[in-house]
Amino acid sequence: MTTSWADSVAASEEEAVAAAPAPAAAAAAAKFSSDQASQPRPTRRTYVPPHLRSRPQSSVAPAPPSAAAPAVIDRVGYGGPPAGSWSTGGFRPDAGRSGGGHVPAGGRNGRGGGRDRGRDRGVNPFADKDGLEQGIVGQENAAINFDAYEDIPVEATGNNVPPPAGTFADIDLGEALNLNIQRCKYVKPTPIQRHAIPISLAGRDLMACAQTGSGKTAAFCFPIISGIMRGRYVQRPRGRTAYPLALILSPTRELSIQIHEEARKFSYQTGVKAVVAYGGAPINQQLRELERGVDILVATPGRLVDLLERARVSLQIIKYLALDEADRMLDMGFEPQIRKIVEQTGMPPCGLRQTMLFSATFPKEIQRLASDFLSNYIYLTVGRVGSSTDLIVQRVERVHESDKRSHLMDLLHAQRENGFHGKQALTLVFVETKRGADSLENWLYTNGFPATSIHGDRSQQERELALRSFKSGRTPILVATDVAARGLDIPHVAHVINFDLPNDIDDYVHRIGRTGRAGNTGLATAFFNENSSSLARPLAELMQEANQEVPAWLTHYASRSHGGGRSRRSGGSRFGGRDFRREGSFNRGTDYYGGGYNSTGHGVSAGYGGYGVYGTGVTSAWE
Numbered sequence: 001m002t003t004s005w006a007d008s009v010a011a012s013e014e015e016a017v018a019a020a021p022a023p024a025a026a027a028a029a030a031k032f033s034s035d036q037a038s039q040p041r042p043t044r045r046t047y048v049p050p051h052l053r054s055r056p057q058s059s060v061a062p063a064p065p066s067a068a069a070p071a072v073i074d075r076v077g078y079g080g081p082p083a084g085s086w087s088t089g090g091f092r093p094d095a096g097r098s099g100g101g102h103v104p105a106g107g108r109n110g111r112g113g114g115r116d117r118g119r120d121r122g123v124n125p126f127a128d129k130d131g132l133e134q135g136i137v138g139q140e141n142a143a144i145n146f147d148a149y150e151d152i153p154v155e156a157t158g159n160n161v162p163p164p165a166g167t168f169a170d171i172d173l174g175e176a177l178n179l180n181i182q183r184c185k186y187v188k189p190t191p192i193q194r195h196a197i198p199i200s201l202a203g204r205d206l207m208a209c210a211q212t213g214s215g216k217t218a219a220f221c222f223p224i225i226s227g228i229m230r231g232r233y234v235q236r237p238r239g240r241t242a243y244p245l246a247l248i249l250s251p252t253r254e255l256s257i258q259i260h261e262e263a264r265k266f267s268y269q270t271g272v273k274a275v276v277a278y279g280g281a282p283i284n285q286q287l288r289e290l291e292r293g294v295d296i297l298v299a300t301p302g303r304l305v306d307l308l309e310r311a312r313v314s315l316q317i318i319k320y321l322a323l324d325e326a327d328r329m330l331d332m333g334f335e336p337q338i339r340k341i342v343e344q345t346g347m348p349p350c351g352l353r354q355t356m357l358f359s360a361t362f363p364k365e366i367q368r369l370a371s372d373f374l375s376n377y378i379y380l381t382v383g384r385v386g387s388s389t390d391l392i393v394q395r396v397e398r399v400h401e402s403d404k405r406s407h408l409m410d411l412l413h414a415q416r417e418n419g420f421h422g423k424q425a426l427t428l429v430f431v432e433t434k435r436g437a438d439s440l441e442n443w444l445y446t447n448g449f450p451a452t453s454i455h456g457d458r459s460q461q462e463r464e465l466a467l468r469s470f471k472s473g474r475t476p477i478l479v480a481t482d483v484a485a486r487g488l489d490i491p492h493v494a495h496v497i498n499f500d501l502p503n504d505i506d507d508y509v510h511r512i513g514r515t516g517r518a519g520n521t522g523l524a525t526a527f528f529n530e531n532s533s534s535l536a537r538p539l540a541e542l543m544q545e546a547n548q549e550v551p552a553w554l555t556h557y558a559s560r561s562h563g564g565g566r567s568r569r570s571g572g573s574r575f576g577g578r579d580f581r582r583e584g585s586f587n588r589g590t591d592y593y594g595g596g597y598n599s600t601g602h603g604v605s606a607g608y609g610g611y612g613v614y615g616t617g618v619t620s621a622w623e
């Protein structure tokens with residue numbers, strides 16, 4: 001394949017790579033072919049072309065006039081779920097939506113304004129479709145390869161960093177939560193959990209970075225649930241306004257749904273109630289759910305602002321604030337909304353609430369912004385910040401724009417031939433635009449590959465349907481825009497294909513992080529051409545750092561490129577993403593603690609006095 005841009009890059013090895021892309025991908029795919037499942041046949045009857053798909057129906061009710069109620073302080077002790085609260089009122093199952101919370105039929109129970117506490121009356125989140133739950137004590141989640149996490153570098157900076165825990169038993173999370181951890185088949189905490197949970201339980205603010213798929217959701221959910229269980233919190237005022245104690249914000253609807261599903265599992269029978277609110281879904285149902293009481297509100301920022309403006313939610317007694325994908329939440333797109341929510345809606349200021357920020361990537365400029373929301377916080381990094389995990393095999397192939405489709409087809413055929421397809425080996429294809437997603441989905445389908453798509457122009461119902469269809473393997477290929485790039489935890493995603501590369505290397509990190517999760521291996525293939533030239537350098541650096549084979553043509557291309565793609569290494573240590581406070585005035589290290597650990601929590605280097613203790617200015621734990 002000879003192209004004008006390719007000609008500008010060094011010759012011989014490039015030709016070899018470009019000439020045989022499909023076998024290379026096939027060989028890579030073959031490495032992952034252990035899970036073989038039969039290929040579903042395309043069933044055209046169920047396919048609805050993108051242009052015929054229905055648009056979302058809007059059913060937003062007019063805002064009722066409502067005065068913000070003051071927080072009423074009236075302590076109610078928590079000593080386990082209140083007895084007798086659940087004897088009346090039946091249940092009705094989730095209303096069809098995957099993320100729908102349980103909807104008790106009995107209406108508001110007891111105390112108004114949010115006390116619907118006690119043993120969950122809703123669907124058991126651990127039950128199978130017949131309503132049966134397996135025994136609580138079971139085997140370790142067989143998919144988790146914990147060896148992959150040993151010796152991962154860990155660094156914590158800040159004052160008086162609480163020591164990490166070794167096991168869940170070392171952490172006193174409370175009996176009911178411990179039972180749910182067993183139900184989830186979590187046997188040991190992942191490194192981020194080992195370190196972050198004790199920090200949060202000690203009441204400290206936290207900015208935490210850990211690689212994709214490493215268990216960050218539980219790392220912020222467990223301390224919140226445990227804190228609410230043990231806390232002697234206020235009885236919420238009666239009325240239509242909901243007063244959550246914890247707020248978890250995430251950038252996408254699907255991620256909020258997923259976090260809510262996780263939070264429901266973790267809080268099952270703890271007396272702590274989690275509710276989700278996100279855009280694109282009828283607000284009335286969410287309002288009804290909120291009226292029944294909420295301890296933990298999981299929300300997307302837009303819908304939350306709507307609820308705040310309608311005075312249906314008050315943040316006045318928030319005790320815990322967690323931002324998942326915090327760097328995304330504080331970048332240009334979301335920052336004004338987040339500031340409004342955190343600073344202008346009566347939420348207790350930092351210092352009076354506890355704030356936790358989590359992501360796999362944390363650019364320095366965002367850290368600086370984020371520090372406005374934190375007080376005397378600990379900066380925790382587990383693994384190389386912003387790096388991809390070594391568990392993901394990364395391939396980059398040079399493909400001219402006009403050849404992308406046929407190249408993708410070669411790849412998918414090769415996968416099929418190698419038995420690397422079907423329910424146990426899902427393929428996620430990222431594209432740049434919504435139109436591109438529709439068009440590629442259509443084309444794949446027409447060519448015999450059952451595919452669906454998810455992007456911002458599809459109705460919420462369609463988006464959720466697409467995800468379900470993908471997860472179940474009915475359509476084992478999902479074409480997605482960046483709406484699916486962050487946080488989604490879909491089992492059996494074996495291959496992520498960057499059909500179009502993103503402009504920002506951090507987006508690439510999150511995209512490929514949809515595979516290789518929880519200690520499993522995964523494959524990521526990127527189609528590279530002149531349109532993605534700004535990514536050449538950070539991509540080559542990232543691959544090198546993750547011990548990946550970097551094609552010579554990419555190295556060459558990177559050496560000629562003029563940056564862009566936001567070099568991940570800007571202004572930091574070799575691995576980037578270090579605590580920004582350690583640069584500038586903090587760098588002189590007066591009351592700073594810098595500790596390096598391996599994942600087992602045994603310090604390999606630690607000291608007071610901050611930066612200086614490492615002598616070279618490079619944190620030893622990273623090397």
Ligand SMILES: Nc1ncnc2c1ncn2[C@@H]1O[C@H](COP(=O)(O)OP(=O)(O)OP(=O)(O)O)[C@@H](O)[C@H]1O
Nearest residue numbers: 186188189190212213214215216217360487489518
């Ligand atoms: N201690 C544990 N033991 C076993 N499995 C775990 C444990 N903690 C989390 N998991 C599982 O690991 C998977 C990934 O967790 P999670 O989605 O929280 O990752 P993440 O770090 O938030 O990823 P991302 O950066 O992509 O958002 C989930 O399926 C979760 O159930």
